[in-house]
Structures are given as C-alpha cells and as structure tokens.
Amino acid sequence: MISVGIVGGTGYTGVELLRLLLRHPNVTVRVLTSRTEAGKRVCDMFPSLRGHTDLTFSDLDTDVLKSCDVVFFATPHGVAMKYAQALVDANTKVIDLAADFRLQNLEEFEKWYGMAHECPELLKSSIYGLSELNREKIKNAQVIGNPGCYPTTVQLGLAPLLKTKNLIETKSIIVDAKSGVSGAGRKASMGMIYTENADSFKAYSVSGHRHQPEIIEALENISGQKKAFDHLVFVPHLVPMIRGMLSTIYVDLTQEGDDLDIQAFYEAFYKNELFVDVMPQGSLPETRSVRGANELRIALYKPQPKKLVIVVIQDNLVKGAAGQAVQNMNLMCGLAEETGLTGIALSP
Amino acid sequence: MISVGIVGGTGYTGVELLRLLLRHPNVTVRVLTSRTEAGKRVCDMFPSLRGHTDLTFSDLDTDVLKSCDVVFFATPHGVAMKYAQALVDANTKVIDLAADFRLQNLEEFEKWYGMAHECPELLKSSIYGLSELNREKIKNAQVIGNPGCYPTTVQLGLAPLLKTKNLIETKSIIVDAKSGVSGAGRKASMGMIYTENADSFKAYSVSGHRHQPEIIEALENISGQKKAFDHLVFVPHLVPMIRGMLSTIYVDLTQEGDDLDIQAFYEAFYKNELFVDVMPQGSLPETRSVRGANELRIALYKPQPKKLVIVVIQDNLVKGAAGQAVQNMNLMCGLAEETGLTGIALSP
Amino acid sequence: MISVGIVGGTGYTGVELLRLLLRHPNVTVRVLTSRTEAGKRVCDMFPSLRGHTDLTFSDLDTDVLKSCDVVFFATPHGVAMKYAQALVDANTKVIDLAADFRLQNLEEFEKWYGMAHECPELLKSSIYGLSELNREKIKNAQVIGNPGCYPTTVQLGLAPLLKTKNLIETKSIIVDAKSGVSGAGRKASMGMIYTENADSFKAYSVSGHRHQPEIIEALENISGQKKAFDHLVFVPHLVPMIRGMLSTIYVDLTQEGDDLDIQAFYEAFYKNELFVDVMPQGSLPETRSVRGANELRIALYKPQPKKLVIVVIQDNLVKGAAGQAVQNMNLMCGLAEETGLTGIALSP
Amino acid sequence: MISVGIVGGTGYTGVELLRLLLRHPNVTVRVLTSRTEAGKRVCDMFPSLRGHTDLTFSDLDTDVLKSCDVVFFATPHGVAMKYAQALVDANTKVIDLAADFRLQNLEEFEKWYGMAHECPELLKSSIYGLSELNREKIKNAQVIGNPGCYPTTVQLGLAPLLKTKNLIETKSIIVDAKSGVSGAGRKASMGMIYTENADSFKAYSVSGHRHQPEIIEALENISGQKKAFDHLVFVPHLVPMIRGMLSTIYVDLTQEGDDLDIQAFYEAFYKNELFVDVMPQGSLPETRSVRGANELRIALYKPQPKKLVIVVIQDNLVKGAAGQAVQNMNLMCGLAEETGLTGIALSP
Known part of the structure; x- marks a missing residue:
C-alpha cells in the first residue's frame, strides 16, 4: 500500500x-x-x-x-x-x-x-503534471506541480493543434472560460456567500488572472514556440453552480488547419486516453456529465471558415485538481493510470 | 457474475x-x-x-x-x-x-x-424491500417491492420507537417532508421546468400523497399495531435542488418514551447498520452529506418535554430508490450487503 | 416629503x-x-x-x-x-x-x-409593528419594533384562530419553517458561502431559535392567554434560494374549531387586508409568487379531522422585514398604508 | 389612458x-x-x-x-x-x-x-425596435419588431464603435453569450426541466442560432456596411439561473480605435440614455444588478493591445423583451420614454 x-x-x-x-x-x-x-x-x-x-x-x-x-x-x-x-x-x-x-x-x-x-x-x-501531455516525465518525477483548473482545459483543448506546426494562428486564441463557485475554494468572504452568487452571472479578473501566465507557458512548451501566445485573451466567468468548468476556445485556423478533418484529427490524437473524450460531431457537452468524475470532454465546431470553436468541460475539483493529482500519483507509483479514478459522474 | x-x-x-x-x-x-x-x-x-x-x-x-x-x-x-x-x-x-x-x-x-x-x-x-427492517425475508424473496423514497425516511426514522411498545403516542405523528426535484422523475411537464422551480419553495399534495398509505401500512407492520397510524399527517414540500430528501418527524413521547435516553436507544438500534447513521447529539444533517451515497442519516432533538423531533436525510435516488434496490439485490443474491454501495457522497 | x-x-x-x-x-x-x-x-x-x-x-x-x-x-x-x-x-x-x-x-x-x-x-x-394586528397603536407610536420574519408568518397564520377563544388546542402548535438564505443576512462566514448551501437542505437551530420567544410572546398578546404557548415547537430550515419564507403550521382544532368553515373564517378575517391573501381552497402557495412584494399568502388544509395545516408564505426581506417597516412608517405618518408598496412580485 | x-x-x-x-x-x-x-x-x-x-x-x-x-x-x-x-x-x-x-x-x-x-x-x-438606436423612427411607427434578447446586447455593446467608421476590424467580432433559462420560454420539454439544467452549464446552438442573422442585419444597419459582419461568430450558453443575460464581445481594434479613450467614448455616446449604463473602468457587471429592471450595463476592458472586450448585461425578459417593448410603446404614444419603467432591480 x-x-x-x-x-x-x-x-x-x-x-x-x-x-x-x-x-x-x-x-x-x-x-x-x-x-x-x-x-x-x-x-x-x-x-x-x-x-x-x-x-x-x-x-x-x-x-x-x-x-x-x-x-x-x-x-x-x-x-x-x-x-x-x-x-x-x-x-x-x-x-x-x-x-x-x-x-x-x-x-x-x-x-x-x-x-x-x-x-x-x-x-x-519539478514536472508540470498535465498527465496526458507529460506522462513519461511524470513517471520519474519527484515533485509535481499539479496544473490549474483553467489551464487544464485550455491545454487539452488545444494540444492536438499545437503538436503539429502551422495549423492555427497562435495570436488569435481567445479563451472564454466559465467556472462553478467551488473553483474559488472554501473561504469565508463576502463575495462568495450564497446570496451574492445564486441566480446571477458575471465575468471576473478580466484585467488579469493568475492562470494566464500558466496557460501561456504551457502552450509554449506544448508547441515549442516561445513568445507565440503572449496575445492570448483569457476571460473567466463565474457560474452559479457548485462544480463544473467549461472553456469556450476560439481560434483562427491556417489554411492548412482548415483543410484538416479536425474532428478525426482530435479523435486520433486522444484515442488512447482514458480520461479525455472527444465527443461526436454536434455534441453539446454539459458540465454535469463529468460531475465528480476524472473526465474531460471536448467538442469541436466550425461556425465559419477558418474559425474553430473548441468547447472543453471538466469537473474543476476532479480532472481540474484532485483527480488529476491522483492520476499523477498513479503514474509516479507505477500503478495503472486509472486506478481509483473510474467513478461515474453523478448525473442528474 | x-x-x-x-x-x-x-x-x-x-x-x-x-x-x-x-x-x-x-x-x-x-x-x-x-x-x-x-x-x-x-x-x-x-x-x-x-x-x-x-x-x-x-x-x-x-x-x-x-x-x-x-x-x-x-x-x-x-x-x-x-x-x-x-x-x-x-x-x-x-x-x-x-x-x-x-x-x-x-x-x-x-x-x-x-x-x-x-x-x-x-x-x-412479495416482500417489502426496506432492507434494514426486512433483511431476512428479503434474502429469500422472489419479488421485492422497493420502498418509496418518503416512506424509507419515515420508517427508518421511527422504527426504533415502534419496535418497542408504548414509547410514543401513535396518533401524534406529523411528517413534514422535503424533497429535491428529481423525486418527481424525468418528465416533460410545465410544472417541472427549471424556471418554475428554481429559487422558490412550496408544499404539494397536501390533501393526499400516494406515499401516505404506504407509510401507514409499513408503520403498522413495524409496530404490529393495526389502525394505529390512520391519523398520520404527511405534508411533502419541493426544494429547489436536484437530489436530496429531508423528513422532519414530530412525535409525542409517552412518559415511558420520555424517560428513555433516546439518543443512546437509536444508536444501539442501528449499531450494526452500515447505511444508517445516527448522528451525534446536536448534529444538523445536510442532504449534501449523502449526495450520491446509499446512506441515511438521523438526528434527534427534544425541543420540549415529551416532544421528539426526528430529522432524517437521504439521497432520494439512492437510499430512497436505486441504492436500496441494489442493497436488496445483494441480500437476495447472497452477496455482502454493501457490495457496490460504498461510494462516498459528493460534497461539495 | x-x-x-x-x-x-x-x-x-x-x-x-x-x-x-x-x-x-x-x-x-x-x-x-x-x-x-x-x-x-x-x-x-x-x-x-x-x-x-x-x-x-x-x-x-x-x-x-x-x-x-x-x-x-x-x-x-x-x-x-x-x-x-x-x-x-x-x-x-x-x-x-x-x-x-x-x-x-x-x-x-x-x-x-x-x-x-x-x-x-x-x-x-414601544409598539410591536405587526401592521395588520396592531394598526391603531402603530399609528400613534414613536418607536416600533419591527417583527422578525418567522414571527410574522406565524402570527398572521394563527391570528384568526387566536382572536376567538377555544378554537384550537394551544399546546399543539408545531411550526415547521423554511427560509431562503438571505434571512441570515449579509455576512462573510463559512457557513454561508455558496458552495456550502447550494443544492442542499438542512434544519438549523433546532434546539432553540431567537424567534421562538418572540413568537410565544406575540401569540400570548394576540390571544390574551398567558403561558398558553410555552410548548410551541419551532423548527427552522434553510432552503437553497435567495429570498422567500414558507411556514407550515400544524395545529389541533377543538371540536368548536373543527365545526367552523375555516376557509370562510380566514377569508372574512382578512377581507380588508391589502397585504394578506387567503388563497382559494386547494392552492399551493409558492414563495416566488411574493418575490420582492409586500405580500403574505395563506393556504389552509384539513388533512385529518381536527387537524389544521396552515401554509404561509412571504418574502422574508419584504413583508418579513423592510416592506413591513415601510408599511409601519406609512401608518405612523398618516399615509395610505400601501403607499410605495404596490410593486408586483417578480415571477419567474 | x-x-x-x-x-x-x-x-x-x-x-x-x-x-x-x-x-x-x-x-x-x-x-x-x-x-x-x-x-x-x-x-x-x-x-x-x-x-x-x-x-x-x-x-x-x-x-x-x-x-x-x-x-x-x-x-x-x-x-x-x-x-x-x-x-x-x-x-x-x-x-x-x-x-x-x-x-x-x-x-x-x-x-x-x-x-x-x-x-x-x-x-x-415596420421599424426594428431597438429603442436607443431607432428612437425617431419608432416614434412614428405603426408596427414594431421588438429585438431579440441577444441582439439587443450585441447592438448596444457595439453601436458606439460602429457609428464611427474604421474603429474596429469588422471581421473579428466574436460574441460569447450566456443566458438564464427563461430565455427559452415557458415550454414543457424534457430539455428544460429543473433537474436537467440546475447545477450545470453548457453551450447550445453552436452551429447556428436564429439570433445570428438578426445580429448581422442589425450591425449592417447601424454601421451602414453591408456584408461586413458575415463572419461574426456567435456562441450562446445556458446558465442555471432564471433571468439574466451576459454577452462577452471580443473585437479587434484598428489603430484608430486603439488610440481612442474607449471608456470616455462609450460614456459620451450613451450619456443621455436612461437605460444604458456604461460602468466605471474596472467594473464587473453582475446580471442580478438588473434583475427585473429595464436596464443594460456595459463594461469595457483592453486585456491586450488592439483587443477590446465588451461585457454587456441585461434582464433578458425586461430590456431584452417586455421592458424594451414598453419603452417602444412609450415612444410611439408620445409618453416620456421611462414611464412605467423606473423599477429598481431586485438584488439580492
């Protein structure tokens, strides 16, 4: 044990x-x-x-x-x-x-x-613990920095496009992210009380959020392109729900990227991943479908030529925090990656 | 298998x-x-x-x-x-x-x-499948009627008092029950839509609910007293939440009942039960503490002499429905009763 | 002005x-x-x-x-x-x-x-400012103690039965009350944060709530019966909603009370009240129907002979607090009682 | 009358x-x-x-x-x-x-x-009834097409930038919009029931929403530029709340636009508007601040050079529907525009 x-x-x-x-x-x-x-x-x-x-x-x-x-x-x-x-x-x-x-x-x-x-x-x-992207390094790590919740969605949402060169305009990325209130932790502050958050919606930290430099550094590492993501726009919002995170990522495709079958490309990229689910074309992922589960789901849309919209969902406390930490522990300890992480989401 | x-x-x-x-x-x-x-x-x-x-x-x-x-x-x-x-x-x-x-x-x-x-x-x-109270019969049953969600809370909340004679005034029982919306099932009706239920609270079926005759018949069986519960008052309410059920049960104690150490009495009654938790004196059970788990928690209060208030919580879809059904299956099939039912509640 | x-x-x-x-x-x-x-x-x-x-x-x-x-x-x-x-x-x-x-x-x-x-x-x-019951005294008052939110529902729910002698068993009253979270005020405490209250339900202060002595004193004054309500049981609960309060009041009727047409009796009692609405028989009042409005609605049920169930709703911040305070101000200043208080509830 | x-x-x-x-x-x-x-x-x-x-x-x-x-x-x-x-x-x-x-x-x-x-x-x-932008025509109209809720936020969010030429790259507009559930109307369908929407978040109609052609036609009319907005990306999301709408609009500024003091520019544009509130720099508008009120609030951010983020909120049922309709009626009937529309938002 x-x-x-x-x-x-x-x-x-x-x-x-x-x-x-x-x-x-x-x-x-x-x-x-x-x-x-x-x-x-x-x-x-x-x-x-x-x-x-x-x-x-x-x-x-x-x-x-x-x-x-x-x-x-x-x-x-x-x-x-x-x-x-x-x-x-x-x-x-x-x-x-x-x-x-x-x-x-x-x-x-x-x-x-x-x-x-x-x-x-x-x-x-130390190793950055985005399990799917740094798996081999994690296996031998002594110290893991477990990723932030928002950065997890952005990295897994964009990784397929960044691992191949010249598919997207790196300057075009906009991340419109939405999180349940548990993302802010368990703190007694006025801004977090029930009556200040229920039945309402807002953006926050629009002028700068701590996860932005983490996202930028991580995307640089994934793509191998330094300075390519400094113009990334990241706007987080607060949803009146307990758990759940959804990032809507907007990106301009290059001609090369536009010519790809993006759906098939993502499915191939993640085909061996247990915790990343590329949903079928036309799907509309709901955060409740991963409530309590170490899962992240991705859906892809092309509403305009050369425009890709990537919707990514996860439970911010599981795949966005504790679940991914356990996934990393499994890797570090030589256990099957899914050990203890096969629970099914609680829905409804 | x-x-x-x-x-x-x-x-x-x-x-x-x-x-x-x-x-x-x-x-x-x-x-x-x-x-x-x-x-x-x-x-x-x-x-x-x-x-x-x-x-x-x-x-x-x-x-x-x-x-x-x-x-x-x-x-x-x-x-x-x-x-x-x-x-x-x-x-x-x-x-x-x-x-x-x-x-x-x-x-x-x-x-x-x-x-x-x-x-x-x-x-x-057929056997009435309140697992804790009918365990031996369930083991040999061919057909199980799985209890209603409200009746489960009332039976387990009152059973200790009914298994011993003369502890309560059977005519005095009032059940003020509250359920999350999933208790009404998955049905497309106007009364169930989000905007008709969110941020609001109401009583319903005050003039009669289907679970009332079930409760009465069950209490008769537990106590062996026919006709003793015909005056039971049962008022269900709808809470703007997905899962969760809380019954507040009011009962007049006899002198004999009042002389008991009710807390110790309940703890002893349920000491071998895996899924029934008699909480420590002064506890305030929250439905989220059983969200998704096959657990039922009980807290006891005596706000006035001879007046007992019993608060019972469960997840209406688990201990109040599917979980108890699996518990019954385990009993019927000779498995350990908790097999597949040891999941921990999702909280927050 | x-x-x-x-x-x-x-x-x-x-x-x-x-x-x-x-x-x-x-x-x-x-x-x-x-x-x-x-x-x-x-x-x-x-x-x-x-x-x-x-x-x-x-x-x-x-x-x-x-x-x-x-x-x-x-x-x-x-x-x-x-x-x-x-x-x-x-x-x-x-x-x-x-x-x-x-x-x-x-x-x-x-x-x-x-x-x-x-x-x-x-x-x-000073005068206790339950506008409907103390109207004349309020008109001449210099100091008003504006009633608590729970006590407002209980007094207006029971007043018709208490103003006439011998209609109810005064020892039998049970108040099972439910409030939205705004009732606890605007305070930064851990117990009040969104993630600790959303999608959950609980009882609180079961062993004693500050509104209980207020309710008892008020009922004594309404009925003129000292010591008659010491056995009142009052159990408040917290509903995951912002505003709204619903009290379910259980009371044993005397034979005299049982013989009354309770519905007609209440309608007559409140027929000139602008802010108290005795709903038609069979109604199921929802708190959202008074959201933001200075209104209190009452519905009556007799689920068993000699048993009366009274459901009372209000917006705890309006008729239960600020609205009633303005109503009292209007009375004290010689204005029409409804001045500035005719806003319609926000529903949905 | x-x-x-x-x-x-x-x-x-x-x-x-x-x-x-x-x-x-x-x-x-x-x-x-x-x-x-x-x-x-x-x-x-x-x-x-x-x-x-x-x-x-x-x-x-x-x-x-x-x-x-x-x-x-x-x-x-x-x-x-x-x-x-x-x-x-x-x-x-x-x-x-x-x-x-x-x-x-x-x-x-x-x-x-x-x-x-x-x-x-x-x-x-007929006249398109976006009151602030078509005021004079509305005054003489016989038939008004009252704008859709999403289009109202997008038009008022972008109008200042479109009324002057060459401030923005018209091809760059992305609208990430979020609505409370009442936006979908009062319909008994499975997708709208409480338990399918509470405590969850999702995008919908990503591949095309009826409000998109309305937005495009309206922006063309405001700017006088035909075909300039065909590449607009519009992604609506559903928030587990009753009322409220927030649109996050992303737009690339031209050099000319970037040189402007955008905050002052918006404040000047709307300085005589009663129902449009340009909030102070750094504000984070919450939908509850307009709950029930005929108000629309705007906040502006420049997270990157040449990148403008415009956050617009309204109550979808009021400024996004019934309130704007009354505003139009007031204009058509020669009444003061705010008549009957001065109610203050219900918050909390």
Whole structure:
C-alpha cells in the first residue's frame, strides 16, 4: 500500500482528494494536516465522510510527512515550496495542487503570487503534471506541480493543434472560460456567500488572472514556440453552480488547419486516453456529465471558415485538481493510470 | 457474475441504477429496455455514461428478461405486475422500484394508483424491500417491492420507537417532508421546468400523497399495531435542488418514551447498520452529506418535554430508490450487503 | 416629503429598504450610515442602485438623524436601543428592524441576544409593528419594533384562530419553517458561502431559535392567554434560494374549531387586508409568487379531522422585514398604508 | 389612458409585460388572449398577480384587438404577421415580441423560422425596435419588431464603435453569450426541466442560432456596411439561473480605435440614455444588478493591445423583451420614454 499524507485538508481540493483516496485500492491515507483544525475529527467537519474514515486532523509534522510515500499539498500557494526539498531528500514524492511548481518563470510567479520562490532549484527539476501531455516525465518525477483548473482545459483543448506546426494562428486564441463557485475554494468572504452568487452571472479578473501566465507557458512548451501566445485573451466567468468548468476556445485556423478533418484529427490524437473524450460531431457537452468524475470532454465546431470553436468541460475539483493529482500519483507509483479514478459522474 | 436486466432505463432511477450496477463487481448489465428509445445508445442519452458502457436500449423482450438472474423495473406504476409472474416462473428475481409490490392493501392500491392490481397472488408472497427492517425475508424473496423514497425516511426514522411498545403516542405523528426535484422523475411537464422551480419553495399534495398509505401500512407492520397510524399527517414540500430528501418527524413521547435516553436507544438500534447513521447529539444533517451515497442519516432533538423531533436525510435516488434496490439485490443474491454501495457522497 | 434616515445600510434589509424608499412617492432618503463604508457611494457597493441614487454612506451622526422625520435601524441587535431615546426626544420616529424592541420580556431578551437592554423604559412604550394586528397603536407610536420574519408568518397564520377563544388546542402548535438564505443576512462566514448551501437542505437551530420567544410572546398578546404557548415547537430550515419564507403550521382544532368553515373564517378575517391573501381552497402557495412584494399568502388544509395545516408564505426581506417597516412608517405618518408598496412580485 | 391588448399571455414575456403594464400609469390592459387558457383567470395561472388584476384570458377576437390603441404579440413566431395588417388598418399600433418583424431579409426569415412571411409589404414599413438606436423612427411607427434578447446586447455593446467608421476590424467580432433559462420560454420539454439544467452549464446552438442573422442585419444597419459582419461568430450558453443575460464581445481594434479613450467614448455616446449604463473602468457587471429592471450595463476592458472586450448585461425578459417593448410603446404614444419603467432591480 502507498502511504499518503495530505497537507491542508480543510479546503475543497483537500476533501476531494480524501474522497478519492479513501476509495483507492492501493492507498492508505496516513495523515491529514490542518493548521486550524488539528485535533478535530475529519468527519465532524465533513459529515459526508462519516463511516468512511476515522482520521483526525493533525498539526504539520515534517517527520510524519517524510515517512509517507507521497505527500499532497492542498494548501494555499507558498506552502509546498517550504517543505518540498526536505521531503524529496527523504525520498517522498510531492504533488502540489497549488501554484508553487507550475511556473518555471520566476518573475511571473513573483508577479502573480506576490512572493519570492523559496526553492527555485527544485522547481527546475519539478514536472508540470498535465498527465496526458507529460506522462513519461511524470513517471520519474519527484515533485509535481499539479496544473490549474483553467489551464487544464485550455491545454487539452488545444494540444492536438499545437503538436503539429502551422495549423492555427497562435495570436488569435481567445479563451472564454466559465467556472462553478467551488473553483474559488472554501473561504469565508463576502463575495462568495450564497446570496451574492445564486441566480446571477458575471465575468471576473478580466484585467488579469493568475492562470494566464500558466496557460501561456504551457502552450509554449506544448508547441515549442516561445513568445507565440503572449496575445492570448483569457476571460473567466463565474457560474452559479457548485462544480463544473467549461472553456469556450476560439481560434483562427491556417489554411492548412482548415483543410484538416479536425474532428478525426482530435479523435486520433486522444484515442488512447482514458480520461479525455472527444465527443461526436454536434455534441453539446454539459458540465454535469463529468460531475465528480476524472473526465474531460471536448467538442469541436466550425461556425465559419477558418474559425474553430473548441468547447472543453471538466469537473474543476476532479480532472481540474484532485483527480488529476491522483492520476499523477498513479503514474509516479507505477500503478495503472486509472486506478481509483473510474467513478461515474453523478448525473442528474 | 449476476446477470441483470433493467426495464425502463430512461428515467432517473433507471440511470442511477445503471451508475451503480456498472461499477458493481458482481454484476453484468445484460439488457436495458425502453419503449421510446430502443436502438439508441445509452450514452447518447446519458453522456455521463460515455466510456462506461456500450449498451443500447432495446425493446422489452420477455425471453431476454427471463434469461437474467435479476430484473429491475424502473418503470411507471403498473408495468412490473404485468411481467413479474412470468419472470418468477423462470426463476428470475424481480425488484420493482415502482409501487406495484409496495401495498398489500389492494383497495388502497387501486384508490391511489388508479388501476386494478393484475397479480394479487404474487403480491401476497412479495416482500417489502426496506432492507434494514426486512433483511431476512428479503434474502429469500422472489419479488421485492422497493420502498418509496418518503416512506424509507419515515420508517427508518421511527422504527426504533415502534419496535418497542408504548414509547410514543401513535396518533401524534406529523411528517413534514422535503424533497429535491428529481423525486418527481424525468418528465416533460410545465410544472417541472427549471424556471418554475428554481429559487422558490412550496408544499404539494397536501390533501393526499400516494406515499401516505404506504407509510401507514409499513408503520403498522413495524409496530404490529393495526389502525394505529390512520391519523398520520404527511405534508411533502419541493426544494429547489436536484437530489436530496429531508423528513422532519414530530412525535409525542409517552412518559415511558420520555424517560428513555433516546439518543443512546437509536444508536444501539442501528449499531450494526452500515447505511444508517445516527448522528451525534446536536448534529444538523445536510442532504449534501449523502449526495450520491446509499446512506441515511438521523438526528434527534427534544425541543420540549415529551416532544421528539426526528430529522432524517437521504439521497432520494439512492437510499430512497436505486441504492436500496441494489442493497436488496445483494441480500437476495447472497452477496455482502454493501457490495457496490460504498461510494462516498459528493460534497461539495 | 418625509425625511428618512437609515442606520446600517450595507445589509440586505438596509438595501431592500432603500429599494422601496427610493421609489416611495412621499419620502426623501436623507442619510444612510455605515460604520465600515462611510464615504463610499452606495451604488458602488450595490450596483443595482446605479442611476437611482447619488447617496454616499456616512458615519452615524446623531444630529443628522434627529433632523429626520423617521429613522430606520437596519443594524445588528443592540444598536437601536442606544440611540432611540435621543431620537424620540427630538420627535423623530424610530423603526428598528432588529430585535431591540420586539420582546417586552427583558429576561428573554437578555437570554437570547446576550446583552442587557439599555432603554427598558422606552421599550415599554414601544409598539410591536405587526401592521395588520396592531394598526391603531402603530399609528400613534414613536418607536416600533419591527417583527422578525418567522414571527410574522406565524402570527398572521394563527391570528384568526387566536382572536376567538377555544378554537384550537394551544399546546399543539408545531411550526415547521423554511427560509431562503438571505434571512441570515449579509455576512462573510463559512457557513454561508455558496458552495456550502447550494443544492442542499438542512434544519438549523433546532434546539432553540431567537424567534421562538418572540413568537410565544406575540401569540400570548394576540390571544390574551398567558403561558398558553410555552410548548410551541419551532423548527427552522434553510432552503437553497435567495429570498422567500414558507411556514407550515400544524395545529389541533377543538371540536368548536373543527365545526367552523375555516376557509370562510380566514377569508372574512382578512377581507380588508391589502397585504394578506387567503388563497382559494386547494392552492399551493409558492414563495416566488411574493418575490420582492409586500405580500403574505395563506393556504389552509384539513388533512385529518381536527387537524389544521396552515401554509404561509412571504418574502422574508419584504413583508418579513423592510416592506413591513415601510408599511409601519406609512401608518405612523398618516399615509395610505400601501403607499410605495404596490410593486408586483417578480415571477419567474 | 392607452388601451392595450396582449396576444399570448401565458408565456414569460406575456406575464412580464403584464407585470410592467399593470403598474404603468398611462395604460389600461383591456384584453389578454390565450388559445389554451381562455376563460381562466390570469391570477389563477400566475398567483404573483393575485390582488393586482381581475383579467381573464380570452380567445383572440380581432375586433376587440382593433379597439385597442396598442397590441403586443407575446406569441410564437408567425402569429403577429397574420393579424398586423388588419390592426394597422384599424389604426392600432402593433408591437411584436417575436421575430416576424425583425428581419428585412425574407430569405433569412424563411430559413431560420421555417415559414414564409405572410405580410412582406407591412414588414418593409415596420421599424426594428431597438429603442436607443431607432428612437425617431419608432416614434412614428405603426408596427414594431421588438429585438431579440441577444441582439439587443450585441447592438448596444457595439453601436458606439460602429457609428464611427474604421474603429474596429469588422471581421473579428466574436460574441460569447450566456443566458438564464427563461430565455427559452415557458415550454414543457424534457430539455428544460429543473433537474436537467440546475447545477450545470453548457453551450447550445453552436452551429447556428436564429439570433445570428438578426445580429448581422442589425450591425449592417447601424454601421451602414453591408456584408461586413458575415463572419461574426456567435456562441450562446445556458446558465442555471432564471433571468439574466451576459454577452462577452471580443473585437479587434484598428489603430484608430486603439488610440481612442474607449471608456470616455462609450460614456459620451450613451450619456443621455436612461437605460444604458456604461460602468466605471474596472467594473464587473453582475446580471442580478438588473434583475427585473429595464436596464443594460456595459463594461469595457483592453486585456491586450488592439483587443477590446465588451461585457454587456441585461434582464433578458425586461430590456431584452417586455421592458424594451414598453419603452417602444412609450415612444410611439408620445409618453416620456421611462414611464412605467423606473423599477429598481431586485438584488439580492
């Protein structure tokens, strides 16, 4: 059994990790830390776990974490980078669900997250955990930066077009993204209360969102084209729903791209992927079709010549966070990639 | 492997059965029928099942059903009773999720469901499938009437008080019940559309609901007291949410009942039950804590001397329908009762 | 024009008052105070008011308040009682939307609100502002304690039965109440965030809610029967919707009560009331039918002999708070009671 | 008083018209027709209107309609064109809330609405009722085609840029639009039921939506540039909320456009408009800020050089339908444009 620790177990990604790991056949969750709730029984805070675990939140104890095979950080940004080196030295694998190991560009990290990076050396050898695109590197990684939710949809939505040269006008990409409220985490702030969000819709962070530099760096890496995506436009919106994310991606095709059978091209690209579903032509993906499941679905449309519209959906807490983290753990530990991740979406 | 057929696979209980059975380690779903959708791929209608099944809806073929070990009817009332005898004769077990085998009283059945019963003989030998209360009989049953969702909450909420004589004033019971909209099924009617239900709350069927005679008959059976519950008041309400059911049950305690440590009494009664959770004193159960899980939680309060308030929650589609049906199948087939039913609730 | 001040303008009752008063033909809102937002434009905080007001939040200045004809307190409990005497001395009318002037029983006030009352003398001469039941006293009042939202539904739901002796068993009353989330106010707390409330349902404060002593005192006053309602059971629930309140009231009728034509009795009792609607027999009131309107609707059912079920709905922020406050202001200022309150509910 | 008839009073635009017109100081609603509900009291179908009207649905009687000053058609497409000529001949003004008088291009009408136009002559003299842009023509119109909800947001969002030449690349326009479910009307279809829409999000009609030709024709008229907008991309999405519409419009600025102070330019363009609000720089418009109000708000962002993002919100049933229709009626009847339309949005 793989012995697992979770640092920061009181947020939504933490409890979602727990939901998945408690049913994972090869995992024992050994420790779950919380600064604020140490000593409290986990199922007293999350009654959905009653009957499924006797865990108690504990203070962060580095020695205990070192004794785990894998440690997940479901913490705010800036925590994992304080502990990662010690864990790696103890041969413990680290998967950070925050941003500490997502951006190789230290300036961008500092600009968007407002802090200096504390272990830039380790960052260099860390692997960006978009499982489908970095699979081989992930298998041998010691430290994983688990991708942001929006970037996951954009990368998997565009990867087929970027892996072949000259299919799209890279300057044309517009991402109009929509997320359920759980994407903002479990925080007591006025802007997040029920009555401020229900039965309403809005855009947010239009003048700049932290996921934008991550998207740009990732697309550069996928395509091998530096500076090609600096003009990307990314506008996130907030949907009055709990879970779910849908990105509508607009891109101009080159003549070469327009001549392709895009549908067949995507289907071929992802034909061996268990968690990426290229839906049949004409499909209209609904976020509820992946609620609770580690799945991402893609649909493709050409409403105008040379214009491609790519719709991508996922559950932001699963394929966009905890599920992908488990997928990465499976890869790192030599397990079948789908182990513990075959749950079917809850719909309705 | 147990070979299973599902009759009526296009409603919410049908697709929920499928979600559970496709992940059940001992089951193969062999056939799924639909009058209206025969020939259509199941996952074209329910995209949440894409990648999880290649089943196609088929016409109802009695011979195919007879070749199954177990057949579930997730149909409207009045269908199962047309086929049950033939299936029983072929040694196929029948679990009806509609009302055909819930009420022993034929007059009540005809009054509330507007049809004569077509196989009263089989009804007599059928078993009411409230798993926790009728476990031994279910193990040997050929035909199960799977309980209604509301009746499940009321029976499990009151059973401890009824199994011992003279703890409550049986005439005092008031059930103020609340259900998510999926309880009404998957039907295209004006009263069910989004804009008629969102951000609003109402009572319905106040002058009489089909589950009332079922509740009364069941409480009579649990307590062994005929005619003791005719004055039961049952008022259902509709909550603007998808899944979830909460019943608030008000009951007058006798002096004997009032002297009991009710909390300890309930905990003892259900201490071996995997799917019934008596929550600690002071708990406030939320329906989301059982979303998608085959669990029912109970909390107890005494706001006034001799007054007991029992709050019971479940997911109406799981413990209130498809989950309990699978629980019954497990019992009938000699499997561990929890097989395929250990999924953790999706929360948030 | 009536010159109005609002103390505490950043909560939901404050902004709702503003919505009503900015369209009131006889009112000028002169000042709106906020401890935390002084200097900020009101419509920067509440964009729904853009184009409708140029008001800026200001610090609380007693002299400015004294210069108003009427001052509303849309503040937390304990604020109005600090300023009311000074305002009354300046001949300014006071309407408190919090609890400072609701309970005559000082012990109960201290027990439930955790503070000593600071102006018990003024409390004695203040009037409980349930407009329909205390109309004449309100006309001459200097200080109004505006009723709680739940107590409004219970009083108007039961008043006809209490004004005549011996119609009901006073010990039998059970109030199963349901409220939208705005009833909890505009507060940044974890329990109130979107993702903790959406698509879920729960009971709360089962072991005791502040509105219970208010309900009991009010029912005593309506009926003239002291100590008759101490056994009242009141269980509030939280509905995943923004506005709206529905109380389901269960009561045992005496033989005399049972012999009445209850429907006709209620219709007669409220026949001259503009804001109380006794719906036709068989109606199922939905909270959306009063969304945003100063209306309360009642429906009556007799599911069992001698058992009456009374369903009452209102918008908790309007008839349950700000609307009733304006209704009281109209009465106090000699205006037609419906002035500024004839808006039609927003449905759908 | 203006005597008004409403044809088709059982849909959401019909009941919203009624909500507005019953409070309009210069209007008497004389007749409300319904094919299916004739003889039924309006407030029995829409309890929110109880106490506000005694109207009864009636069969469509052309003579009664002719006796009205203004007749609104809140009917499906294809009804108004059957009656408009007769009404015009009787000097009755016609405002159609469906599409019969929106498109001058008959081929497009037939293609998208699946029917031949029955009064093309009258169509030619009819006026497209986007109040702010066609004000003078509307004042003298006999027949108004009230704009579609999406087209209203796109036209008012782009008009300032189109009225001056050479500010934008007309081929670059992308409209990513989001609507609440009421936009689909009041219809009993499976796709519209609560449980199929709540807590989920999707795109729809990606391969073509009826509002696209309307948008294109309207933009051509505003800009005076034929064929300039054929490449417009329009992708509508469905938000799990009742009312509200938000369009995110992406457009490439020319050098000339980029050099402009766009914010000031928009503010100047709309400075005299009562119902169009250009929000301050950095604002994030929420649909709830216009819930129930005849208002449209615009916010502007330049996330990249030469890239403009325009966010436009409205209540699809008010400024996007019934409110704009009343605004047009006011213009046609010589009333102040805001008469009966000054209600403040219901928020929260």
